[in-house]
Amino acid sequence: xxxxxxxxxxxxxxxxxxxxxxxxxxxxxxxxxxxxxxxxxxxxxxxxxxxxxxxxxxxxxxxxxxxxxxxxxxxxxxxxxxxxxxxxxxxxxxxxxxxxxxxxxxxxxxxxxxxxxxxxxxxxxxxxxxxxxxxxxxxxxxxxxxxxxxxxxxxxxxxxxxxxxxxxxxxxxxxxxxxxxxxxxxxxxxxxxxxxxxxxxxxxxxxxxxxxxxxxxxxxxxxxxxxxxxxxxxxxxxxxxxxxxxxxxxxxxxxxxxxxxxxxxxxxxxxxxxxxxxxxxxxxxxxxxxxxxxxxxxxxxxxxxxxxxxxxxxxxxxxxxxxxxxxxxxxxxxxxxxxxxxxxxxxxxxxxxxxxxxxxxxxxxxxxxxxxxxxxxxxxxxxxxxxxxxxxxxxxxxxxxxxxxxxxxxxxxxxxx
Amino acid sequence: xxxxxxxxxxxxxxxxxxxxxxxxxxxxxxxxxxxxxxxxxxxxxxxxxxxxxxxxxxxxxxxxxxxxxxxxxxxxxxxxxxxxxxxxxxx
Numbered sequence: 001x002x003x004x005x006x007x008x009x010x011x012x013x014x015x016x017x018x019x020x021x022x023x024x025x026x027x028x029x030x031x032x033x034x035x036x037x038x039x040x041x042x043x044x045x046x047x048x049x050x051x052x053x054x055x056x057x058x059x060x061x062x063x064x065x066x067x068x069x070x071x072x073x074x075x076x077x078x079x080x081x082x083x084x085x086x087x088x089x090x091x092x093x094x095x096x097x098x099x100x101x102x103x104x105x106x107x108x109x110x111x112x113x114x115x116x117x118x119x120x121x122x123x124x125x126x127x128x129x130x131x132x133x134x135x136x137x138x139x140x141x142x143x144x145x146x147x148x149x150x151x152x153x154x155x156x157x158x159x160x161x162x163x164x165x166x167x168x169x170x171x172x173x174x175x176x177x178x179x180x181x182x183x184x185x186x187x188x189x190x191x192x193x194x195x196x197x198x199x200x201x202x203x204x205x206x207x208x209x210x211x212x213x214x215x216x217x218x219x220x221x222x223x224x225x226x227x228x229x230x231x232x233x234x235x236x237x238x239x240x241x242x243x244x245x246x247x248x249x250x251x252x253x254x255x256x257x258x259x260x261x262x263x264x265x266x267x268x269x270x271x272x273x274x275x276x277x278x279x280x281x282x283x284x285x286x287x288x289x290x291x292x293x294x295x296x297x298x299x300x301x302x303x304x305x306x307x308x309x310x311x312x313x314x315x316x317x318x319x320x321x322x323x324x325x326x327x328x329x330x331x332x333x334x335x336x337x338x339x340x341x342x343x344x345x346x347x348x349x350x351x352x353x354x355x356x357x358x359x360x361x362x363x364x365x366x367x368x369x370x371x372x373x374x375x376x377x378x379x380x381x382x383x384x385x386x387x388x389x390x391x392x393x394x395x396x397x398x399x400x401x402x403x404x405x406x407x408x409x410x411x412x413x414x415x416x417x
Numbered sequence: 418x419x420x421x422x423x424x425x426x427x428x429x430x431x432x433x434x435x436x437x438x439x440x441x442x443x444x445x446x447x448x449x450x451x452x453x454x455x456x457x458x459x460x461x462x463x464x465x466x467x468x469x470x471x472x473x474x475x476x477x478x479x480x481x482x483x484x485x486x487x488x489x490x491x492x493x494x495x496x497x498x499x500x501x502x503x504x505x506x507x508x
Binding site: 241243244247252253254255256257300301302303304305306308310312345401402403404 | 431432435436438453454456457458460461462463464465466467470472490491492493
């Protein structure tokens with residue numbers, strides 16, 4: 001039985017010096033066979049397992065993770081959540097996720113620190129202005145809250161932005177989605193892990209997949225560093241390493257894996273109470289609850305699995321940050337890191353069946369997967385359980401690269417990829 | 418970030434170069450006879466290898482010439498560089 005987190009449990013455990021908290025999830029050895037196995041214990045993988053158990057009564061399932069849960073891109077991203085995408089298919093997908101975020105802490109009994117502080121996207125040239133206005137209209141037609149702001153309104157909403165017309169890329173306006181915001185990345189992975197574990201899901205860490213066993217055109221199981229696991233359904237949610245797993249099954253995916261960098265500053269008092277993103281100069285910034293500025297940089301243009309990235313990418317982002325926010329000129333950066341993102345040619349994700357029966361892929365989220373975590377898990381669980389996509393992820397199938405029915409969110413997604 | 422030995426200009430900073438993706442993807446000889454599956458394979462599907470991969474690079478801020486590179490994508494180590502049209506080195 002899982003103990004509920006509440007103010008009473010906090011007081012009770014304080015009396016025993018916090019030494020008797022129940023573990024949030026078990027550390028089991030893999031069983032011989034499962035109904036389904038999820039490869040990848042990040043937010044998306046754990047959410048998939050959670051919804052498989054909760055909504056589809058599949059409790060004899062496991063999540064295998066080569067490192068520790070939430071240690072990949074879940075723990076490396078800049079935690080921005082928004083749903084202001086241009087195309088109908090994307091709007092449906094990302095707003096589905098945003099609606100789940102709004103009550104996720106209550107549902108999981110785990111504070112994911114979801115904060116609807118608003119996300120602002122800046123326009124720096126006339127084409128940006130036209131694109132952002134078009135996107136605002138498209139969003140509103142899809143029932144997604146969006147407003148277009150003039151440069152003066154941008155300044156009013158976030159006073160530290162330099163809106164002088166004399167800077168290299170002046171701020172001409174922007175869009176604002178008030179329901180958007182941020183969440184605590186680790187808490188999302190841990191909350192889903194705790195919830196899934198309570199329903200009987202085995203979360204197996206330090207267990208790397210080494211091969212996928214096929215019998216003709218169907219899956220029979222996976223080879224791992226902890227032995228062979230028999231299963232008829234394998235859902236791969238391996239982000240930057242999706243192609244590595246696909247190659248094991250003899251599949252090719254339309255993905256390229258590239259390093260994406262981010263950095264945080266030393267902690268300071270509250271200075272920016274929203275999230276500001278800028279496509280043209282590629283700089284986005286928010287402030288964590290600890291007070292650090294969280295800054296997202298860009299991707300390198302070459303394939304690499306090194307989790308490092310190039311120096312000039314960070315330099316370019318910081319140049320833009322300094323011009324837009326002169327007040328940050330004396331800030332010192334504490335940490336910089338890279339994560340490997342799997343980018344699709346159309347910058348939209350893949351949540352799909354494959355040509356191999358029982359093998360499913362949830363990948364291609366590229367630089368912006370965190371925001372979709374709950375929705376992605378929910379829809380991928382539906383796809384695995386029913387062997388058919390939900391109507392919200394039907395457009396995000398692998399076959400779109402054959403039919404040509406791409407969901408082209410390059411640029412339209414409000415950030416450069 | 419790493420140094421790249423351009424076959425025409427010598428060793429330069431990676432910043433001067435542009436990555437051009439997977440090498441040795443042959444343009445279909447009879448495009449009109451290709452099926453949709455074959456088009457998808459040619460246009461979109463990539464090996465995206467973690468390990469030794471064959472790639473095209475362009476010295477965009479230098480001589481602007483294209484060349485091929487063999488690189489280990491797990492540690493960014495460059496194994497070989499050879500000109501366009503030359504036979505790729507065997508591994």
